[in-house]
Amino acid sequence: MERKKNISMAVIRRLPKYNRYLKELLRTDVDRISSKELGERIGFTASQIRQDLNCFGDFGQQGYGYNVKELLNEINGILGLAKExxxxxxxxxxxxxxxxxxxxxxxxxxxxxxxxxxxxxxxxxxxxxxxxxxxxxxxxxxxxxxxxxxxxxxxxxxxxxxxxxxxxxxxxxxxxxxxxxxxxxxxxxxxxxxxxxxxxxxxxxxxxxxxx
Missing domain, CATH: 3.40.50.720 (NAD(P)-binding Rossmann-like Domain)
Structure with missing residues (x-):
């Protein structure tokens, strides 16, 4: 996924929080989640969720939400966790x-x-x-x-x-x-x-x- 340029540090500093909550969702067998539901868990608005993730590409589908495992894998890649x-x-x-x-x-x-x-x-x-x-x-x-x-x-x-x-x-x-x-x-x-x-x-x- 191609990353946009000039992403703010505020967005980057929120990524570890996405990582933490998405891992918790997987542990509780949640397969998909909407931006509204994810925002309620994290404490962000649905609009903030969509804006943050849009900085890195198109995630999720309208009417379906986000595939939790796929989104976590994308976030992990952005965070550089694909290597040691x-x-x-x-x-x-x-x-x-x-x-x-x-x-x-x-x-x-x-x-x-x-x-x-x-x-x-x-x-x-x-x-x-x-x-x-x-x-x-x-x-x-x-x-x-x-x-x-x-x-x-x-x-x-x-x-x-x-x-x-x-x-x-x-x-x-x-x-x-x-x-x-x-x-x-x-x-x-x-x-x-x-x-x-x-x-x-x-x-x-x-x-x-x-x-x-």
Missing amino acids: YKMIIIGAGNIGQAIANYTNFERLAFNLAGIFDVNPKLIGLKIRDVEVKDIDELAGFLKATPIDIGVICVSENSAQTVCDMMVSNGVKGIWNFAPVDLEVPKEIIVENVHLSESLLTLSCLMNDRTYS
């Missing part, structure tokens, strides 16, 4: 270990190939059979093992250095948990997960509701 990814985690602290222990990533074909840290107390520790290696081994590891995604779970002061090392060794996607905006070449994709910013957004929305 190798990823590494830099920083084996609390956040790094939590990510390493999240088994759902493997079910989505994101395979953890390595974990690195600077702390001697963590080096040698095994997290789900992956041994934490010294950060000094990172460059050599990347030269020997092509990696798609690098997960940054280090301090603000170390994040850019770690990012530069990964980018210079062929990593094309960065999942950044450090509270800093990274500088990368335009061809590198960065997805920031700034936990404090997310919490402050929640706080702002709660405060706005209090005074509205």
Whole structure:
């Protein structure tokens, strides 16, 4: 299915939600669903559903709705889930270990190939059979093992250095948990997960509701 150009980030960020709800529909033996019914489950309007999906092609049939399995397969293809990814985690602290222990990533074909840290107390520790290696081994590891995604779970002061090392060794996607905006070449994709910013957004929305 040919994808239209200039699709907004708002639409792209809604795709994982479609993926989650469509998988739940399959688990409950729902074979087809209308845009109205899907919208009621997700919390979107039927018009929003149709507009979002129209960005990627013509899905569904008037009077029939969407074939759930076929639509899920299309969404998975758009999300890039038709292939496997190798990823590494830099920083084996609390956040790094939590990510390493999240088994759902493997079910989505994101395979953890390595974990690195600077702390001697963590080096040698095994997290789900992956041994934490010294950060000094990172460059050599990347030269020997092509990696798609690098997960940054280090301090603000170390994040850019770690990012530069990964980018210079062929990593094309960065999942950044450090509270800093990274500088990368335009061809590198960065997805920031700034936990404090997310919490402050929640706080702002709660405060706005209090005074509205």
